[in-house]
Amino acid sequence: MAGLRVKAAALATVCAALSGLSPARAADALAACRLPELGLRGDVGLGFPRNPSRLKTVGALRFRVLFVDFVDAPATMPPQKVLELVSPRAEQFFSAVSYGRLRLTFQVSPQWIRMRKPVADYHFQRGATFDAHRAYLQEAINLAGPGIDYSDSDAILVIANPEAKAIDWGPAFTASPGFGVVAGGREFLNGATSGSDLTILRGGWFVHEIGHALSLVDLAGPLPSNQRWHTYVGQFSVMGEPEGRAPGYLGWERWQLGWLDDAQIACGTEPRSTVRLTPIERAGGVKLALMPTGPHTAVVAESRRAEAEDGAMPRNGVLVYTVDTALTSHQGPVRVQPVDDTDEHHWQSLLQAGQSIQAAGVRVRVMHSDVDGDTVDLIRQP
Numbered sequence: 001m002a003g004l005r006v007k008a009a010a011l012a013t014v015c016a017a018l019s020g021l022s023p024a025r026a027a028d029a030l031a032a033c034r035l036p037e038l039g040l041r042g043d044v045g046l047g048f049p050r051n052p053s054r055l056k057t058v059g060a061l062r063f064r065v066l067f068v069d070f071v072d073a074p075a076t077m078p079p080q081k082v083l084e085l086v087s088p089r090a091e092q093f094f095s096a097v098s099y100g101r102l103r104l105t106f107q108v109s110p111q112w113i114r115m116r117k118p119v120a121d122y123h124f125q126r127g128a129t130f131d132a133h134r135a136y137l138q139e140a141i142n143l144a145g146p147g148i149d150y151s152d153s154d155a156i157l158v159i160a161n162p163e164a165k166a167i168d169w170g171p172a173f174t175a176s177p178g179f180g181v182v183a184g185g186r187e188f189l190n191g192a193t194s195g196s197d198l199t200i201l202r203g204g205w206f207v208h209e210i211g212h213a214l215s216l217v218d219l220a221g222p223l224p225s226n227q228r229w230h231t232y233v234g235q236f237s238v239m240g241e242p243e244g245r246a247p248g249y250l251g252w253e254r255w256q257l258g259w260l261d262d263a264q265i266a267c268g269t270e271p272r273s274t275v276r277l278t279p280i281e282r283a284g285g286v287k288l289a290l291m292p293t294g295p296h297t298a299v300v301a302e303s304r305r306a307e308a309e310d311g312a313m314p315r316n317g318v319l320v321y322t323v324d325t326a327l328t329s330h331q332g333p334v335r336v337q338p339v340d341d342t343d344e345h346h347w348q349s350l351l352q353a354g355q356s357i358q359a360a361g362v363r364v365r366v367m368h369s370d371v372d373g374d375t376v377d378l379i380r381q382p
Helices: 006-019 023-033 077-082 089-097 131-144 201-212 251-256
Strands: 059-069 101-114 157-159 173-174 181-183 186-188 190-193 265-267 273-278 290-292 297-306 317-324 334-336 356-357 361-371 375-380
Touching: 023 251, 023 265, 023 290, 059 077, 059 131, 077 157, 089 201, 101 131, 101 356, 131 157, 131 173, 131 273, 157 201, 173 201, 181 265, 186 201, 190 201, 190 290, 251 290, 251 297, 273 290, 273 297, 290 361, 290 375, 297 361, 317 361, 317 375
Parallel strands: 059 101, 059 157, 157 190, 265 290
Antiparallel strands: 173 190, 181 186, 273 375, 290 297, 297 317, 317 334, 356 361, 361 375
């Protein structure tokens, strides 16, 4: 898996940061925290290993961009102007959250392609079928003609005229081998298509949907108790809220994508562990303190600061959440632990020095905080 390499020296670094974990047991303890992928959906998931059909997460990632409009919804904006709704925010976002490991580029075909049918005839509203989505993508590719070079492209992005209101959403395309679209004699399994919500969500739409093409799940969803949307993770991670104030991917997601090395994960299986965390927004240092609580569950603590992609956060602190790989999109596979049940955005969940919270039988206390990070104490409750 891209970016995940087990090194003895690196694991020793974790041991130095995590009391209660001996070097001899480091490899086994880390394996206990690398929760298994259970294949609940077949395209995206929260566990390890990552779906091999999804996009690479390290190196250059190239999107071939096609622009489409319709006979009853002709475009009035130049294609490049529409692309500005996404770029350069998308490139900047992925560079920041991957610590420079993923370099996103757009290969633009700068003209509008007229689709064959009126926009409503595509029946491409929210909840459209995979077959309808695939056919729409394939038609755009076919109409673009043979002059487009797909030889070094990794994925296909079809941007529709954002004034075409009948297409009200823009889903990711995440296919299995044999069910992709064909362009330039190659099968493409990943991509996305935009809808009229592009004018509202802008770059947040793209980085959310491409998160799926990288294998990530939807973190948002309603709690049965109150049916309020986004209550599982509040505004943390673009996979929960595309235009939230803390869109940077969670540390768990970054580890899964290979943007955090194993050396940056402190996995404790002993009753007590003390870990020094550096902010997730900065490169380097130990990023996650984990305690496995079952074969597919864990408690996670990470340090967050109002910097980089999370610059709009109203406060700093330690975020504590649970991970359950037996749950999938919209079911709450990640749940930020609430401090105040009325705090829908979970800002109060950013723990300060002296604060603690209990989750799944693990007590997490913030022992110390300074400009360089936070020290947390994880204690497994009897």
